[in-house]
Amino acid sequence: MSALEHDRTAPRRAVDPPRALADFDLVCLSHLRWDFVYQRPQHLLSRCARARRVFFVEEPVRGDALPRLECSRRDCGVTVVVPHLPPDLDEDETEMVLRCLVDDLIGSQRLGNYVLWYYTPMALGFTRHLQPAATVYDCMDELSGFWGAPRALGERERDLLRSADLVFTGGRSLYEAKRALRPSAHLFPSSIDAPHFRQARAVQPEPCDQAELGRPRLGYFGVIDERLDLELLAAAAELRPGFTFVMVGPVAKIDRAALPHRPNIHYLGQKPYAELPAYIAGWDVALMPFARNDSTRFISPTKTPEYLASGRPVVSTSIRDVVEPYGREGLVAIADTPAEFVAAVDRALEQSRRAEWLQRVDAFLARGSWDHTWAQMESLIAAAVRANRAGGISKVGPCSTT
Template sequence: MPTIIYPPSIPWNWMFQRPQQLLGRFSSSGQTVLYEDLGNFSNPKTSLLSPSLLICQGVSAMAVPHPRPRILWLTVPSHINLIPNYDPDLVIYDAVDEPKEEFASWAPYYPTIQEKADIIFCSSSSIYEHFLNKHPHVYLVPNGVDYVHFSPAPPYRPTDLPSGKPIVGYSGAIAPWVDWELLKIVIADNPEINFVFLGALFQLNKFPLKFKNVFYLGLKSYQELPTYLHHFDVGLIPFRQTEMTKGCNPIKLYEYYATGIRVLGTPLPELLTIPKINLESKPHLFSLRLRHLLAEDDMNKAERMAYAQANDWSERAGRILHYIFNRANTNQE
């Protein structure tokens, strides 16, 4: 079995995202995974999270004995320059965002990625279309969900959730790509609704909304996140429609659906084909649709949950490993 190395990119315990989800499942299927944690560690150490998943904190994965072939898994474009440090047998770039606007600094690295990556995986159709004619081994693998983690009904209600009104919630990065201007109008139009926001600040110095019916509860651990989502009446994906968000395949969509809640978002390209989703771009129409959702009976919960279950991270990881093994076997022939 190969060893997959992930250079320091995202702290293991910070906003459990695509890299942690996929790498965790690679290890569950028998691959050795060496995850170099991001941070300053005064006491360098390695920790086994499972028999084949090792977290390296202040320790290079190259200092840990491991079997070859060695696969370098990259999600930060500038890390394409780290290839000589790892002497990999296979280089994989997993593309999750468009190199535009907030991520414009990524663009200069793309020619080198196209030259040096053996396989490129893409989380959205627009990213896939960007690479498709520029590289011979490009595959579309959207985001997913840990269905078993999110679907069970929680045993308790978090004490910091507001009560007395319906809860419309957002889970994810508190970031510039959220349409805060749209939200200001929608929230002001709906004082009879509590709006709850969960997540870490990203490229923002402070939480941008101030209303009596808005509650910013900060970043919640991955373990407790489902407990909050199950108490949302509607989950929000209110992203601005930009060149960057054109390539967003929101993980929160799958997590919302796994809990069974209804979803209201802006019409991002990646959301247009999602069954039983609600999409509006204009603030007052968004507000009207929200009130309509809260007033009507929910007839589609089972269908949403079935969609989430069909898009589990295990399916995504299995598909990726299939592509990797095919490529590795081709290299050996």
């Protein structure tokens, strides 16, 4: 089964007409910043905002003397909500204040019929009392495997997996891991905004900070954090001093001093989503040098189909959700040791059957899109809202037993 398709083991539902699907607002509770990296939440919720109000509640910022909410509406229609808290609150006080702020948001916006959408189970600490029309947990990462994960995360996720009306998972590995607590979870792997990234197949204006870099260029875009194998990157750069390694993205959770610094490794920083095709157009090979550790055990990188849509050959380490199906289909080269990795890059640079490979890439990517993924999710949510309403269910927060 394609990793871009909805899980065929789950029952299919017909997509309802738009009028029937618009009868709820949505409040998302996230550990991610909306303006950080454009990924799964932004793709899905910007589509959700085409038909309803969407409020994206970020983790709090500390430093203000008095608690407050900062709300700002993005061009896509999503309202980003940033809680500002005093700096000296302990954990219990933080959750108490956040509970009041979320209540203020729901009251001031007159949110009567709303869906709660969780990206972080930690938000249960200040939302258990709410009465949403339905509750969704979109599990896009195994957060307990990340550095600095809160101690309460595992227990709260178990609560959310048991009680949410719907559980979506962002990759097959996560889906298989979460089915033990939620057999009815739905598999929705990373989809693709193919037209956006296909721009990289045509000549693009060269970004100024990349224009003078040597060729061949090997590129990566995404967060630079503990999920990357920095030793592999350093060793590959040393093995191929004539290659240029371009790293596009913010550095997070690791000390910049720990990054490998070689004459042929260039860190260009975070770039807007709209500019990524211009950068990729100047690469010869796209890289996914992920480490194999707890933080990558269940990842399903969104950048895999994005790289492929860009028309660039891809070399990745053996991340499970990349090996299956992309490696098995011969769309991505898999290599783990430095010697294997640079050898795979060498072969990619010499790729002689590019037209045939691109045909297979396009056929594969045609199986899924973010529009299609959101339409399926929206239909499932609308059905859950209607079922709760018809059953006269007054949900006492997402941690109630259903």
